[in-house]
Amino acid sequence: MDFLINKKLKIFITLMETGSFSIATSVLYITRTPLSRVISDLERELKQRLFIRKNGTLIPTEFAQTIYRKVKSHYIFLHALEQEIGPTGKTKQLEIIFDEIYPESLKNLIIFSTEHFRPENKYNGESR
Structure with a gap:
């Protein structure tokens, strides 16, 4: 914190x-x-x-x-x-939307980095 x-x-x-x-x-x-x-x-x-x-x-x-x-x-x-x-129970949410032309490898790197360095962050698996 x-x-x-x-x-x-x-x-x-x-x-x-x-x-x-x-x-x-x-x-x-x-x-x-x-x-x-x-x-x-x-x-x-x-x-x-x-x-x-x-x-x-x-x-x-x-x-x-x-x-x-x-x-x-x-x-x-x-x-x-x-x-x-510290935190009052309120959580912040960041939504990252990947365009379909976005390179899959870069998308996977961002997801991995987010989850690895901040374990409380999880990718929900939704694609748009």
């Missing part, structure tokens, strides 16, 4: 807790490039290095550890609040 939690904060917390770009990409469902970019942006904004990259692992700096200790409780609170006040 993440309407209260900043994307940068979520990435920072995840990296602190996993200690690995590879694991964090799996947890966050994003590729390494945007993950690295967010950390680089944070380091530039804060004018401090957050992680030392060594042999495929991330070693948090003292500065990163201090930030983590200070923001973790707030992060937990905001996450719990998001869960509490």
Whole structure:
């Protein structure tokens, strides 16, 4: 959901807790490039290095550890609040209509991607 939690904060917390770009990409469902970019942006904004990259692992700096200790409780609170006040049972529906001249392979790719990355989304199988 993440309407209260900043994307940068979520990435920072995840990296602190996993200690690995590879694991964090799996947890966050994003590729390494945007993950690295967010950390680089944070380091530039804060004018401090957050992680030392060594042999495929991330070693948090003292500065990163201090930030983590200070923001973790707030992060937990905001996450719990998001869960509490989250969706009110109303669901949004997106209807995608494929024209008959639309390539079948592209249609199947869109359906697969939608269902794979958001399991709550299901293709109802109707064709028009």
